[in-house]
Amino acid sequence: MTSVSITHWEVIAPGALTTVQDRGREGWRHLGVARAGALDLDAAMLANELLGNSPDAAVLALSLQGPTLRLPQAAMIAITGAMVVATSNGIALPGHRPIAVPAGELKLTGIRAGIRAWLAVAGGFDAPSLMGSRSTDLRGGFGGMEGRALRVGDRLPVVASTIAEIATPRIAAWWIGNDDPAFDDHRPIRFVASASVHAKALAKRPWQVSPNSNRQGIRLQGEALAGAGPGRVSEPVAIGSIQLPPDGQPIVLLADAQTMGGYDLLGHVIAADLPRLAQAGPGATLAFAPVDIDEARRIGLRHRQQQARTALAIRQRLAMPS
Numbered sequence: 473m474t475s476v477s478i479t480h481w482e483v484i485a486p487g488a489l490t491t492v493q494d495r496g497r498e499g500w501r502h503l504g505v506a507r508a509g510a511l512d513l514d515a516a517m518l519a520n521e522l523l524g525n526s527p528d529a530a531v532l533a534l535s536l537q538g539p540t541l542r543l544p545q546a547a548m549i550a551i552t553g554a555m556v557v558a559t560s561n562g563i564a565l566p567g568h569r570p571i572a573v574p575a576g577e578l579k580l581t582g583i584r585a586g587i588r589a590w591l592a593v594a595g596g597f598d599a600p601s602l603m604g605s606r607s608t609d610l611r612g613g614f615g616g617m618e619g620r621a622l623r624v625g626d627r628l629p630v631v632a633s634t635i636a637e638i639a640t641p642r643i644a645a646w647w648i649g650n651d652d653p654a655f656d657d658h659r660p661i662r663f664v665a666s667a668s669v670h671a672k673a674l675a676k677r678p679w680q681v682s683p684n685s686n687r688q689g690i691r692l693q694g695e696a697l698a699g700a701g702p703g704r705v706s707e708p709v710a711i712g713s714i715q716l717p718p719d720g721q722p723i724v725l726l727a728d729a730q731t732m733g734g735y736d737l738l739g740h741v742i743a744a745d746l747p748r749l750a751q752a753g754p755g756a757t758l759a760f761a762p763v764d765i766d767e768a769r770r771i772g773l774r775h776r777q778q779q780a781r782t783a784l785a786i787r788q789r790l791a792m793p794s
Contacts, residue, residue, distance in 0.1 A: 477632035478598055479544055483622050487539035487580070491608040492599045492616035492628075493590075494530045500603055501731045507711060508607040508615065511588060511687060511727050511750035514779065515553040518648065519592035521786050522550035522570050529596030530606040532622075534589045536753075538580025539622055545575050547633045548594035554586025554751055560641045569647035570790075574638045586751035595631025610687060611728055646789060648782060660761035661724075661748065663714060664768050665739040670697045670716055674738050675760045679722070683754040687728040689715075690749055692758065696720025709733040712741035714760075724749060742768045744775040 493516065496509020510516035510533055520529045532539070538556055551558055551567040558565040558580045560573040567589070583589055599606040599616050608616030617626055665671035674697065682691035697720040709715065713725045715735040724741060725733075726749065741749065742763065752758060763771070 476595075476598070478629050479632040480627040481544070481578075481630055482542040483539060483624055483626040483628065484542055484577070485540040486622040486624055486626070487534055488537040489535040490539045490622040491533050491610070491620075492530050492597055493533040493607045494528055494605055496607050496727060497603050497605040497609075497615075501708075501710075504731050505603065506609055506611065506728050506730065508609040508612075509605065509727050510590060510607075512553060512590070512747040514747050515588075515750075516590045516592075517779075518568075518782070519550045519552040519590045520596075521783050522552070522568070522648065523548055523592055523594045524787075524790055525592060525594065525596055529592065530599055530616075532591040532597065532628075534580060534583060534591060536583055536587055538583065538589065538591070540577065540579045540581075541628070543573065543575050543578055545633055546572060546635050546637050547630070548572050548635060549578070550592045551580070551589055552592075553583075553589035555584040556589045557581045557584070563641055565641060566643065566647065568649065569644040571644065572635055572638055572642040574640060587753040588750050593630055594633065594635075598629040598631055609728065611730075648786060660759040661741055661745050662761050662763045662768070662771065663712075663739045663741045663745075664765055665762040666737050668716070668736050668738050670736060671738045672762065673697050674714065674722060675762055679758050679760070681752045681754055681756045681758065682721075685752075685754065687726055689726050689729055690724045690752060692722045692724070694721070697722070704734050704736065706732045706734040707737070709737070710740065712743065712746055714738040714741065726750070742771055744771050 493510045496507035516531050517527045519531055520527055550570050560578055561576040565571055602615050613619035677695050679692040679694040682693045685691050715723045715733055716738050717735050
């Protein structure tokens with residue numbers, strides 16, 4: 473077996489909520505284990521694609537404010553998701569492209585035009601794999617860095633770089649933009665409605681994202697849905713499920729969601745629109761629109777085709793001489 477050399481990045485400032493994530497844990501929900509993983513799988517996988525990593529490689533998930541890290545050697549990185557104010561030893565770094573950064577301070581601060589971003593490094597972050605994933609399960613308290621967000625003084629294990637030491641960043645002249653027509657900030661969040669009498673009413677009024685939202689789910693605020701009754705017998709729920717508590721204020725479940733729920737179920741957000749929910753910060757206004765299952769499948773196919781085309785374009789570009 474080939475051994476992998478590991479180095480460590482020191483956490484100088486942890487950011488607001490920075491966790492190690494990957495694509496999450498699949499196949500454990502029947503035992504009550506959440507998927508966890510990146511809230512926007514598209515952005516996390518894009519960051520890895522830009523570096524030639526496996527799509528399963530672990531990344532850092534940043535929320536609201538990114539971390540400051542001390543790198544002992546040069547490394548190849550990529551930042552995706554919302555816009556991040558990022559610098560390497562004081563030199564500004566753009567997103568959505570591969571960048572070689574020198575040893576020293578990598579600082580990721582304010583996040584703009586969204587609330588979440590993802591940082592990948594060539595080779596990936598080498599957190600222990602538990603149940604087939606390196607993701608942090610904050611509710612369960614395991615995975616990633618001891619089941620928690622980063623803290624000052626943490627030493628992040630990273631696959632050691634093979635690039636030569638450099639004095640200043642080397643920034644690729646090309647980048648990947650988001651030209652997927654399905655990703656439109658002004659388009660309603662599409663969902664497949666359930667048989668609940670309240671499902672259609674969800675789409676008839678605007679909703680604001682509550683500050684009490686987190687990785688488990690987005691809590692919505694607005695004119696309460698009339699007639700929301702008490703809890704029911706619990707039934708399975710999934711990422712994207714829309715629940716209606718007795719107060720009439722819906723909850724859209726995200727990656728850290730529980731596996732069972734007793735609230736009225738209004739439907740399920742389609743997979744192609746989950747990345748937009750990941751970027752919906754407190755106070756953001758959301759609208760919802762029902763689609764039938766056939767339309768949801770067509771949207772999903774178009775979305776996956778766009779992802780495949782983007783991945784192919786990146787691989788062709790990485791194969792070109794620099």
